[in-house]
Amino acid sequence: MRRMLYLATGLFLALPAIALAADETPAEEKFDPSDEWTLHPWVSIHIGPIDMSINKAVAYLLLGALLSILLGVFLMRVKTGKDPDRKQALGEIIYEIARVQVAEQGLPTKAMRTWFPYCASLMIFIWVVNMLGFIPLPLSDEKFHIAGVEVPTLAIFAATSTLSVTLALAFMTWMFTHIEGIRANGVMKYLQSWIPDVPKALYPLIIPLEILGQFMRLISLSVRLYANMLAGHMLILTFIGLIFVLESLFVGILAVPAAIAFYLFEVVIVVSIQAYIFAALSAIYIGSAIEPEH
Numbered sequence: 001m002r003r004m005l006y007l008a009t010g011l012f013l014a015l016p017a018i019a020l021a022a023d024e025t026p027a028e029e030k031f032d033p034s035d036e037w038t039l040h041p042w043v044s045i046h047i048g049p050i051d052m053s054i055n056k057a058v059a060y061l062l063l064g065a066l067l068s069i070l071l072g073v074f075l076m077r078v079k080t081g082k083d084p085d086r087k088q089a090l091g092e093i094i095y096e097i098a099r100v101q102v103a104e105q106g107l108p109t110k111a112m113r114t115w116f117p118y119c120a121s122l123m124i125f126i127w128v129v130n131m132l133g134f135i136p137l138p139l140s141d142e143k144f145h146i147a148g149v150e151v152p153t154l155a156i157f158a159a160t161s162t163l164s165v166t167l168a169l170a171f172m173t174w175m176f177t178h179i180e181g182i183r184a185n186g187v188m189k190y191l192q193s194w195i196p197d198v199p200k201a202l203y204p205l206i207i208p209l210e211i212l213g214q215f216m217r218l219i220s221l222s223v224r225l226y227a228n229m230l231a232g233h234m235l236i237l238t239f240i241g242l243i244f245v246l247e248s249l250f251v252g253i254l255a256v257p258a259a260i261a262f263y264l265f266e267v268v269i270v271v272s273i274q275a276y277i278f279a280a281l282s283a284i285y286i287g288s289a290i291e292p293e294h
Helices: 002-011 016-024 033-037 056-076 086-106 109-132 163-185 187-192 200-246 249-290
Strands: 143-146 149-152
Touching (some): 056 163, 109 249, 163 187, 163 249, 200 249
């Protein structure tokens, strides 16, 4: 908890851009929390109509991928001894959660070897990216000058609060689900598994709904993670921004504790729950495609 309080304190160091804006613009224009999700290209890359530009969301994803790999290597590549140290114990806890609580709840035994690494990696990666979104980092589009040198301000931003990121993660699971379902059962048997045991007269109604339901999985996975992370960051930024917009000490007395409370709630609970839910649902979807009768 002490570390969480330190992070909460760092929250107020993460928003100097708001304070700077308060001195430069009229009250009506000084703060808009949605500006944080305007992604300005750092390196412009266009392949035909596809925009592949590097921006802060991409930077957070690359950093998240690197830290996920380092976390796995640091915690899992350890020697097993009679008296495991804290590092080994933590690695075993993460492994057990990923295997028992995520993979085994959705995947059949025969698919564990193939799809457990994917589900475990997905859970760790999303957790790391979510957590990075609450650590003040110098990856902001806003800049300030120190001795004539432009330096990025500290800011909090979650890549998973961007719909394109969560949609891409959900699309991977969605594609793997159908590819594995077809590989395990064949095309016709897999498609037939979508149709429940109902009278044939209901097929014209049921079949379109079942097809729609398959696409709704894609939307459900992506929007759940996106909406939870977006809402948390928006609330924190709004509470902090009110201090500068209204320029009231009384508002600050109320807004600061509220921002800290939401910050701690997101870091302690939401970050881990959302990573777990996304990975668990991915395992369930892939498992149900492999053995649709179950």
